[in-house]
Amino acid sequence: MNVTFLPAETVDKAIRQLRIPDPGSATIRELVALVNVIEEETGEKYIRMEMGVPGLVPSQVGTEAEIEALRRGVAADYPMVDGVKMLKNEASRFIRLFADVDVSPDGCVPSVGSMQGTYAAFMAVGNLNRKKDTTLFIDPGFPVQKQQMMVMGQKYASFDVFNFRGAALEAKLESYLSQGNINAIIYSNPNNPTWICLTEEELQIIGRLATKYDVIVLEDLAYFAMDFRKDFYTPGKPPYQATVARYTDNYILFISSSKIFSYAGQRCSIMAISNQLFKREYPDLQERFHCFTFGNAITQRILYALTSGVCHSAQYALAAMFKAASDGVYNFVQEISEYGEKAKIMKRIFLDNGFHIVYENDLDEPIADGFYFTLGYPGLTGAELVHNLLYFGISAIGLKNTGSDREGIRACVSHVGREQFGDLEERVKLFDKYFKA
Amino acid sequence: MNVTFLPAETVDKAIRQLRIPDPGSATIRELVALVNVIEEETGEKYIRMEMGVPGLVPSQVGTEAEIEALRRGVAADYPMVDGVKMLKNEASRFIRLFADVDVSPDGCVPSVGSMQGTYAAFMAVGNLNRKKDTTLFIDPGFPVQKQQMMVMGQKYASFDVFNFRGAALEAKLESYLSQGNINAIIYSNPNNPTWICLTEEELQIIGRLATKYDVIVLEDLAYFAMDFRKDFYTPGKPPYQATVARYTDNYILFISSSKIFSYAGQRCSIMAISNQLFKREYPDLQERFHCFTFGNAITQRILYALTSGVCHSAQYALAAMFKAASDGVYNFVQEISEYGEKAKIMKRIFLDNGFHIVYENDLDEPIADGFYFTLGYPGLTGAELVHNLLYFGISAIGLKNTGSDREGIRACVSHVGREQFGDLEERVKLFDKYFKA
Numbered sequence: 001m002n003v004t005f006l007p008a009e010t011v012d013k014a015i016r017q018l019r020i021p022d023p024g025s026a027t028i029r030e031l032v033a034l035v036n037v038i039e040e041e042t043g044e045k046y047i048r049m050e051m052g053v054p055g056l057v058p059s060q061v062g063t064e065a066e067i068e069a070l071r072r073g074v075a076a077d078y079p080m081v082d083g084v085k086m087l088k089n090e091a092s093r094f095i096r097l098f099a100d101v102d103v104s105p106d107g108c109v110p111s112v113g114s115m116q117g118t119y120a121a122f123m124a125v126g127n128l129n130r131k132k133d134t135t136l137f138i139d140p141g142f143p144v145q146k147q148q149m150m151v152m153g154q155k156y157a158s159f160d161v162f163n164f165r166g167a168a169l170e171a172k173l174e175s176y177l178s179q180g181n182i183n184a185i186i187y188s189n190p191n192n193p194t195w196i197c198l199t200e201e202e203l204q205i206i207g208r209l210a211t212k213y214d215v216i217v218l219e220d221l222a223y224f225a226m227d228f229r230k231d232f233y234t235p236g237k238p239p240y241q242a243t244v245a246r247y248t249d250n251y252i253l254f255i256s257s258s259k260i261f262s263y264a265g266q267r268c269s270i271m272a273i274s275n276q277l278f279k280r281e282y283p284d285l286q287e288r289f290h291c292f293t294f295g296n297a298i299t300q301r302i303l304y305a306l307t308s309g310v311c312h313s314a315q316y317a318l319a320a321m322f323k324a325a326s327d328g329v330y331n332f333v334q335e336i337s338e339y340g341e342k343a344k345i346m347k348r349i350f351l352d353n354g355f356h357i358v359y360e361n362d363l364d365e366p367i368a369d370g371f372y373f374t375l376g377y378p379g380l381t382g383a384e385l386v387h388n389l390l391y392f393g394i395s396a397i398g399l400k401n402t403g404s405d406r407e408g409i410r411a412c413v414s415h416v417g418r419e420q421f422g423d424l425e426e427r428v429k430l431f432d433k434y435f436k437a
Numbered sequence: 438m439n440v441t442f443l444p445a446e447t448v449d450k451a452i453r454q455l456r457i458p459d460p461g462s463a464t465i466r467e468l469v470a471l472v473n474v475i476e477e478e479t480g481e482k483y484i485r486m487e488m489g490v491p492g493l494v495p496s497q498v499g500t501e502a503e504i505e506a507l508r509r510g511v512a513a514d515y516p517m518v519d520g521v522k523m524l525k526n527e528a529s530r531f532i533r534l535f536a537d538v539d540v541s542p543d544g545c546v547p548s549v550g551s552m553q554g555t556y557a558a559f560m561a562v563g564n565l566n567r568k569k570d571t572t573l574f575i576d577p578g579f580p581v582q583k584q585q586m587m588v589m590g591q592k593y594a595s596f597d598v599f600n601f602r603g604a605a606l607e608a609k610l611e612s613y614l615s616q617g618n619i620n621a622i623i624y625s626n627p628n629n630p631t632w633i634c635l636t637e638e639e640l641q642i643i644g645r646l647a648t649k650y651d652v653i654v655l656e657d658l659a660y661f662a663m664d665f666r667k668d669f670y671t672p673g674k675p676p677y678q679a680t681v682a683r684y685t686d687n688y689i690l691f692i693s694s695s696k697i698f699s700y701a702g703q704r705c706s707i708m709a710i711s712n713q714l715f716k717r718e719y720p721d722l723q724e725r726f727h728c729f730t731f732g733n734a735i736t737q738r739i740l741y742a743l744t745s746g747v748c749h750s751a752q753y754a755l756a757a758m759f760k761a762a763s764d765g766v767y768n769f770v771q772e773i774s775e776y777g778e779k780a781k782i783m784k785r786i787f788l789d790n791g792f793h794i795v796y797e798n799d800l801d802e803p804i805a806d807g808f809y810f811t812l813g814y815p816g817l818t819g820a821e822l823v824h825n826l827l828y829f830g831i832s833a834i835g836l837k838n839t840g841s842d843r844e845g846i847r848a849c850v851s852h853v854g855r856e857q858f859g860d861l862e863e864r865v866k867l868f869d870k871y872f873k874a
Contacts, residue, residue: 029737058512066512066750067504075495075503075702075754078695112549112704112744119743123588144742151560151726151742262513265749267549289588300466305581305588306556307549311748312702313503317512 002434004391005427006042011390014038023390024383027143028052028397031386035395047424048415049396052192052372054262055414056338061330062263065320069313079309082299083110087315090322091270095253097326098225098232100240103253107273109299110310110318113264114222114256117271118186119148120302121252125184125216126154127288132215136176138187138206139403140194140359142220145186146403157182160405161196166363170205177213185210188220189242190227193402193410194359195372197227200242207247216277217244222256225333228340229368233333235326249276259371260332261321268314273298342413343369349425350375350411353432358399358408374399376408377435385409388435392427439871441828442864443479448827451475460827461820461835464580465489468823472832484861485852486833489629489809491699492851493775498767499700502757506750516746519736520547524752527759528707532690534763535662535669537677540690544710546736547747547755550701551659551693554708555623556585557739558689562621562653563591564725564734569652573613575624575643576840577631577796579657582623583840594619597842598633603800607642614650622647625657626679627664630839630847631796632809634664637679644684653714654681659693662770665777666805670770672763686713696808697769698758705751710735779850780806786862787812787848790869795836795845811836813845814872822846825872829864 014037020026023034031050039046082088091108095101111117122135122145135149137158149156157176164172176182185206190197198206210217221241225232230239245251253272258264278295286292289301303309324330347357347369358374361367375396377385382398386409389396396409416424451474457463460471468487476483519525528545532538548554559572559582572586574595586593594613601609613619622643627634635643647654658678662669667676682688690709695701715732723729726738740746761767784794784806795811798804812833814822819835823846826833833846853861 053515054513056513058510063507063510063512067507070500070504070507073495073500075500076491076493076699078490078701079704112748113746115745116743144745147738148742151738153725258515264515265512267516267744267746267748288590301584301588305585306553306743307704308552308581309550309704311549311704311751313750314748 002437004434005393005430006038006044006391008391010041011038014041022383024381024387024398025400031395031397038390044393047394047420047427049394049411049413051415052412053414054259054264056262056335058263058265059261059321059332061324062257062261062317062321066266066313066317069316074312074316077312079312079315081304081309083108083310084312084315084319087319090319090326091255091272093326094322095255095272097235098241099243099245101243101245102275103272104275104278107275107278107295109271109273109303110315111269111271111303112307112310113258113267114220114254114269115144116306117254117269118145118218118220120298120306121218121271122148122152122154123302124285124294124297126152128183128282128285130284132181132183134181134183136182136185137403138185140191140399141186141188141403142192143401158403160403162359162404162406166199166201169202170209173205173209177209177215182213182215184216184218186218186220188222190223190368190370192222193372193399194374195367195370196359197242197362197368199362203242203244204247207244210244210248210250215250217248217251218254219244219251220254222254222259223371224255224260226260226336226339226370227368228337228370231333233331235328245274249274251277257318257321260336263317263321266311266314266317268310268318270318271298339371339413340369342416342418343373345421346411346413346416346424347373349421349428353428354378354436358406371414372410372412374408375411376406379435380407382407382409389431392431394424394427439874441871442830442867443475443481443828445828447478448475451478459820461818461824462837465834468832468834475827481830484831484857484864486831486848486850488852489849490851491696491701493699493772495700495702496698496758496769498761499694499698499754499758503703503750503754506753511749511753514749516749516752518741518746520545520747521749521752521756524756527756527763528692528709530763531759532692532709534672535678536680536682538680538682539712540709541712541715544712544715544732546708546710546740547752548706548708548740549744549747550695550704551657551691551706552581553743554691554706555582555655555657557735557743558655558708559585559591560589560739561722561731561734562655563589565620565719565722567721569618569620571618571620573619573622574840575622577628577836578623578625578840579629580838595840597840599796599841599843603636603638606639607646610642610646614646614652619650619652621653621655623655623657625659627660627805627807629659630809630836631811632804632807633796634679634799634805636799640679640681641684644681647681647685647687652687654685654688655691656681656688657691659691659696660808661692661697663697663773663776663807664805665774665807668770670768672765682711686711688714694755694758697773700754700758703748703751703754705747705755707755708735776808776850777806779853779855780810782858783848783850783853783861784810786858786865790865791815791873795843808851809847809849811845812848813843816872817844819844819846826868829868831861831864
């Protein structure tokens with residue numbers, strides 16, 4: 001007789017207790033709460049793959065710089081709303097050395113996490129031009145960015161990129177852009193949740209069309225340099241982080257410290273606004289926000305009104321991390337490459353036991369091993385997979401609320417310890433045996 | 438022959454150089470830049486009263502607690518969006534001991550400065566009820582809160598409270614509330630820019646009408662316990678900070694760490710949402726934000742979408758400052774009472790030389806000595822006064838863009854050193870001599 005790893009009635013009871021109608025479509029937050037309850041009830045530790053949070057200690061460089069800034073007394077002084085000078089300069093330098101892109105320090109503006117960065121950007125692009133009222137998401141993507149649109153009451157369109165990789169992306173994008181209502185295109189690269197990385201050809205298409213249709217590309221680089229197929233820690237030398245910035249002047253890059261520096265708690269990221277865009281004047285934007293340039297609208301109007309700047313000491317932390325990385329004395333890529341190494345092993349365990357990777361390739365190349373991967377299992381929808389894995393002590397989120405059309409789940413490697421790999425293998429084997437029966 | 442303190446041509450040249458059409462109606466930011474230029478040009482140090490920023494060192498209690506949190510590695514972990522437990526508990530306790538009001542820890546939610554607090558609150562109250570599309574400002578007030586309304590594209594109404602103190606406030610407020618379109622009333626107490634403090638009678642009127650017309654009171658307590666006419670540092674004993682919370686259940690209090698703890702740089706404040714309001718369900722709000730309660734809309738929808746929480750280490754700093762104050766070992770009021778002592782001397786210097794206090798009384802009592810005061814001079818408008826004081830090495834902002842109907846300026850004491858009082862007296866005498874002539 002086939003058995004689950006945990007007593008099904010214990011799991012079901014917890015689901016009822018938390019009033020979760022369908023665990024398969026639960027939010028990350030609901031799943032976290034659910035697994036906490038089951039762990040407490042059963043005393044068994046889950047293989048927790050539901051949270052996309054750092055699993056390493058925070059950057060020592062950042063922590064020490066931040067402590068030093070606090071000792072200097074920066075806590076008393078309001079930070080300049082467009083960022084402290086050292087951070088602006090070091091952000092510009094970091095982007096030049098690791099992405100080979102020139103963004104002036106003026107355009108490197110800190111935000112309270114990339115969450116605030118995209119919020120501010122959505123607000124600005126939504127008011128650039130009265131005729132352009134819709135933002136286009138290249139999905140799958142980070143669900144909270146759509147929640148931001150909902151909170152702001154702005155419109156968006158989206159499509160799953162799965163069937164539109166490579167040259168096929170052009171016609172698909174053009175089918176939206178040619179309608180004339182799109183103000184911006186947003187995607188993450190490497191991608192949350194699928195870890196696909198857009199190719200240079202795809203970025204070129206996006207950049208070319210952004211220029212042609214005069215829309216802004218919002219490129220979320222939360223996982224900067226984390227396509228571990230290449231070693232990007234070569235300051236000032238190739239290979240460089242892939243970016244649309246090489247193919248258009250209409251861009252904002254979002255560089256978060258959360259994953260690359262394991263610095264999520266301090267909520268300090270950079271929006272890098274292209275030199276051309278920063279200075280550009282949009283009549284509708286000027287009227288809406290009583291300001292001159294795009295850069296002015298973002299800094300002196302939107303960011304000022306949102307939080308009046310970013311935590312002062314955290315700005316010095318981020319500046320120090322950028323500086324140390326650029327100086328060649330802080331190989332942040334090596335510190336986080338542990339994620340890729342774990343992904344490789346975990347993917348193998350799943351693949352050996354009946355699972356498959358849903359978003360498997362970047363065109364003809366297998367996707368990289370990184371922070372996330374996607375999984376499917378024959379005959380199960382993504383929701384069923386999430387739900388049934390819970391009986392086997394494994395937690396993950398479904399792909400459906402990320403804008404994916406495919407059936408599957410997102411697995412995050414960060415909070416799975418290497419010492420759990422034995423348990424993982426045992427549970428996955430049991431799962432496969434159960435469902436093959 | 439009468440002379441100005443600085444060569445008029447130098448001042449005028451700087452005004453032209455910065456392309457300021459009228460210094461009398463310039464923003465704080467423009468004035469800061471202008472004075473920087475003139476100081477550099479002339480080598481003379483201004484009496485700088487234009488900025489409303491702390492002038493003391495940051496709280497040592499907060500700084501040490503923040504450093505300790507960083508050493509524990511909190512920088513890696515996303516903070517809970519509704520705040521770390523210790524901060525919520527200590528905020529609730531602080532409010533109980535210093536304002537004699539019971540707000541559950543659930544309703545004590547950190548925000549990225551009270552700037553984010555009021556932004557989130559404006560967004561929530563603007564969507565409570567389709568019929569209530571306007572927020573009422575009891576002016577004079579903080580100009581950036583109106584900029585927040587502009588950025589959000591929400592409506593507001595306002596009136597200058599000068600002629601509606603005491604019992605007269607009731608009819609004035611009712612003339613707005615009875616129209617049925619007001620969702621909330623906002624004011625600061627003690628007041629920026631005038632330092633008037635609403636009396637218990639006035640707070641009672643506001644509270645009673647808020648209940649009667651079902652509107653929410655947004656009480657900005659950025660200057661908590663800074664009405665230095667009383668000593669509020671008596672944890673758990675009267676006198677308590679005056680607050681509308683005693684007179685209605687429809688309130689949010691905004692408690693900033695910027696001034697009371699000289700902790701402006703770290704952008705961490707508390708929104709204290711009343712227990713009733715936190716749990717209340719508004720059908721229009723639910724539909725707009727896909728959530729259940731008011732508290733849920735603020736935390737899981739709005740604050741989550743804005744910044745996904747507040748700087749982790751700064752939350753521990755604020756918790757520690759609240760705790761030390763409540764424990765009776767951190768007399769924050771004494772630390773900041775220096776502002777009141779300086780105000781007393783500075784007001785005397787101006788009053789002895791032809792100036793008057795514009796907002797002079799709280800009904801029959803002279804206003805307190807505190808962070809700000811207002812000044813007028815016979816025969817000069819507020820704009821003329823700002824402009825002409827520049828020739829005498831004194832900078833301040835006009836009252837006009839604070840929603841005041843009166844002619845005058847706001848003077849902030851925080852960045853004037855006691856060693857400058859001699860200079861101040863000399864320049865004010867020269868000014869008076871010049872204009873009396």
